[in-house]
Amino acid sequence: MGRPPGLSVRLKLTLSYAGFLLLAGALLLVAVGVFLLRQGWLQTNEAGAVRVTPGTLFVQGLAPTAAAVMVFLLVFGLLGGWILAGRMLAPLDRITHATRTAAAGSLSHRIRMPGRRDEFRELADAFDMMLAQLEAHVAEQRRFAANASHELRTPLAISKTLIDVARADPHHDTGELLERLRTVNTRAIDLTEALLLLSRANQRSFTRERVDLSLAAEEAAETLHPLAEKHGVTLETSGDIAPTSGSPALLLQLATNLVHNAIVHNLPERGTVRVRTSIRPHSAVLTVENTGEQLTPRRVATFTEPFQRGTERIHTDQAGVGLGLAIVKTITEAHAGTLTLTPRSGGGLRITVELLAASGGEA
Numbered sequence: 134m135g136r137p138p139g140l141s142v143r144l145k146l147t148l149s150y151a152g153f154l155l156l157a158g159a160l161l162l163v164a165v166g167v168f169l170l171r172q173g174w175l176q177t178n179e180a181g182a183v184r185v186t187p188g189t190l191f192v193q194g195l196a197p198t199a200a201a202v203m204v205f206l207l208v209f210g211l212l213g214g215w216i217l218a219g220r221m222l223a224p225l226d227r228i229t230h231a232t233r234t235a236a237a238g239s240l241s242h243r244i245r246m247p248g249r250r251d252e253f254r255e256l257a258d259a260f261d262m263m264l265a266q267l268e269a270h271v272a273e274q275r276r277f278a279a280n281a282s283h284e285l286r287t288p289l290a291i292s293k294t295l296i297d298v299a300r301a302d303p304h305h306d307t308g309e310l311l312e313r314l315r316t317v318n319t320r321a322i323d324l325t326e327a328l329l330l331l332s333r334a335n336q337r338s339f340t341r342e343r344v345d346l347s348l349a350a351e352e353a354a355e356t357l358h359p360l361a362e363k364h365g366v367t368l369e370t371s372g373d374i375a376p377t378s379g380s381p382a383l384l385l386q387l388a389t390n391l392v393h394n395a396i397v398h399n400l401p402e403r404g405t406v407r408v409r410t411s412i413r414p415h416s417a418v419l420t421v422e423n424t425g426e427q428l429t430p431r432r433v434a435t436f437t438e439p440f441q442r443g444t445e446r447i448h449t450d451q452a453g454v455g456l457g458l459a460i461v462k463t464i465t466e467a468h469a470g471t472l473t474l475t476p477r478s479g480g481g482l483r484i485t486v487e488l489l490a491a492s493g494g495e496a
Contacts, residue, residue: 150211345375345377346376347372347410353393433474470489
């Protein structure tokens with residue numbers, strides 16, 4: 134944004150200090166004059182003219198002294214104001230330097246201003262916190278872009294290899310080739326749709342409506358019930374009506390991802406998935422827990438990162454794209470909710486999503 138040049142803040146403060154000193158000096162001289170008039174050293178006649186009294190000699194000596202004092206106050210105000218303004222505004226110079234450094238692309242620089250807390254240091258601390266969050270966000274976005282590029286490159290490279298094989302060997306079984314190409318293409322489409330969904334949730338570009346989490350959980354469980362039966366997983370749903378406010382499509386995707394993840398990451402046989410909804414004083418809660426291998430808190434903490442896949446996934450025919458729980462986390466954050474992953478003592482995982490409860494009059 135282009136702005137016309139103007140006076141610096143330091144010069145404005147300097148002129149302000151000097152002006153206040155001159156005003157104080159002038160008021161002091163006026164007060165002295167009033168005092169002399171009341172003491173009778175200066176008197177006026179009926180015509181308004183000043184009548185000289187024996188104190189005239191004192192007044193005549195006071196005038197040049199007052200002028201010298203005013204000149205001294207002006208010089209002192211300018212020099213002192215310039216120095217004081219420089220010391221007071223020094224923190225702003227450090228903040229300005231940090232801002233320009235960040236604008237140049239370096240987000241690792243920090244102000245770290247020493248001293249006791251004041252307005253400038255609070256501003257510097259807030260700026261340091263903003264830089265730290267921005268640096269972490271940019272690093273996460275770069276890591277996500279690199280991982281997404283790698284994930285998208287894999288199916289494209291496989292497709293290219295299959296096509297090259299077919300061209301080199303015209304008598305190769307085209308049915309098998311087409312089936313493998315279909316599988317690879319389906320995986321690429323699923324990954325692209327997951328990335329678009331993740332981007333939509335990140336942008337929070339949706340209209341909020343009243344949503345019952347229990348209905349979303351039931352629909353997700355009903356949709357995935359055939360998959361659970363195929364792999365011998367018992368799917369149980371229970372709970373209360375849990376109204377919240379948000380996007381029906383995104384919250385249904387959240388519930389679907391949770392149930393699907395619970396089915397895929399389970400015991401090889403006789404596994405169980407429990408889906409439960411509940412209502413709290415100010416929140417609606419969806420809990421999905423499953424049986425499975427023993428997990429550690431450190432390993433569970435990585436499950437919501439993009440492209441993280443369980444190394445012990447049982448059902449390899451449902452490989453997924455590694456964005457299931459990452460999408461759940463993003464949707465939860467977009468709805469101002471909290472996502473909690475807790476390893477179960479007997480093996481498996483408990484995932485809890487807590488969202489703000491919908492108000493009674495919300496449509």
